[in-house]
Amino acid sequence: MSEYHNPVLLHECMHGLNLQPNGKYVDVTFGGGGHSNQILSCLTTGKLLAFDRDTDALLNKPTNDKLTLVHQNYAQLHNWAEFYDFTPVDGLLGDLGVSSHQFDTATRGFSFRFDAELDMRMNTTAGKTAADIINNYSPEELKRVFKEYGEIQHYNRLVDLINQARLHTKINTTTQLTSIVMPMVFKPKQAQFFAQMFQALRIEVNNELDSLKQMLEASLKILKPGGRLVIMSYHSLEDRLVKNFMRTGNFAGDVHKDFFGNLLTPFEQITRKPIEPSDAEVKTNSRARSAKLRVAQKI
Secondary structure: OOOOOOOOOHHHHHHHHOOOOOOEEEEOOOOOOHHHHHHHHOOOOOEEEEEOOOHHHHOOOOOOOOEEEEOOOHHHHHHHHHHOOOOOEEEEEEEOOOOHHHHHOHHHOOOOOOOOEOOOOOOOOOOOOHHHHHHHOOHHHHHHHHHHOOOOOOHHHHHHHHHHHHOOOOOOEHHHHHHHHHHHOOHHHHHHHHHHHHHHHHHHHHOHHHHHHHHHHHHHHHEEEEEEEEEEEOOHHHHHHHHHHHHHOOOOOOOOEOOOOOEOOOEEEOOOOOEOOOHHHHHHOHHHHHOEEEEEEEO
């Protein structure tokens, strides 16, 4: 198994959670266990409920009776917190996106660096694959995916190339896909274009943005007043949702005020601007480069 990334902004995440030794905390993205293990090390009588839908992540579970690890999508956070009688909680941490392990495991199909099946499922036991989307979605559905989730400017041209190719053969591998779209790629921007294309497919495969919305809404239900919401995102689509939710309590960012003009929001923003990693951290952990950490406290 390939290595998991070093936990990004570890100290800043722990500070944001305002950890109490007897507190109850949730880590919705267990992954390699880096953040969870740090939380556990700060607890005496406290407890941690962690989530990950990737079966590989379960192999990283430490032997610790303070930890309950749930093999589920964090979209189901509220149901499982209720099931384990784990409410209310003092803090919730989310490190969004794909782990280095998932990117670097060629067979998972997350990266255009490897020739592999177009899978991209975070839970490899269920759901549609990227190949299913590429081969079976209508042109209009594909345009929606690449426009909304990849923010690709020339999405019509991209879908035309894919549609022409799949009339003759199934597109099953990462290399097939990148070769098909190569005629429209400006070489100096090749890596960026492929990254946007793969991001769009990955978000659609895993229903990432809807899952994020469900998790954030659930956090409001399970956090106690004064509880901390600590979320780290890696691209603008995620960060926009997190920012709007922490600021206004909704995803559109619509501001509502009371009769006296006071902002109606369920959160106090602890970080007015996102915390970003230092140059030193990026140098030792390249995955940290695009991280943005936001912290809010439930009112």
